[in-house]
Amino acid sequence: MAEWTRVASLAECPAGTLKGVMVGRQPVVLANVDGDIYALEDQCSHQEFPLSDGELDGDDLTCIYHGARFDVCTGRNKGLPAVRPVKSFPVEIRDGEVFVEV
Numbered sequence: 277m278a279e280w281t282r283v284a285s286l287a288e289c290p291a292g293t294l295k296g297v298m299v300g301r302q303p304v305v306l307a308n309v310d311g312d313i314y315a316l317e318d319q320c321s322h323q324e325f326p327l328s329d330g331e332l333d334g335d336d337l338t339c340i341y342h343g344a345r346f347d348v349c350t351g352r353n354k355g356l357p358a359v360r361p362v363k364s365f366p367v368e369i370r371d372g373e374v375f376v377e378v
């Protein structure tokens with residue numbers, strides 16, 4: 277069953293950056309797009325390397341391993357070699373803390 281978990285403080289997720297966290301056994305990458313936090317599974321849909329090693333440009337996340345691109349707000353795949361989306365998770369900010377529902 278999905279539940280909310282505190283994963284980081286807002287201060288740990290500056291604008292324009294990615295941060296990998298674990299929620300139980302689920303790797304999650306947090307992305308700060310102009311002050312809004314998004315959460316995706318931290319596993320590229322191409323070969324399962326961590327997306328948190330990638331680069332964020334606006335809402336565009338590029339996997340550094342082979343260049344796949346994703347919409348960080350939705351998990352939608354936008355560029356080859358990824359042909360499948362990655363899962364996205366709901367995010368809430370409570371008193372400066374980031375919570376993810378996994």
Ligand code: FES
Nearest residue numbers: 320322323339342
């Ligand atoms: S593992 Fe991400 S593009 Fe290949």
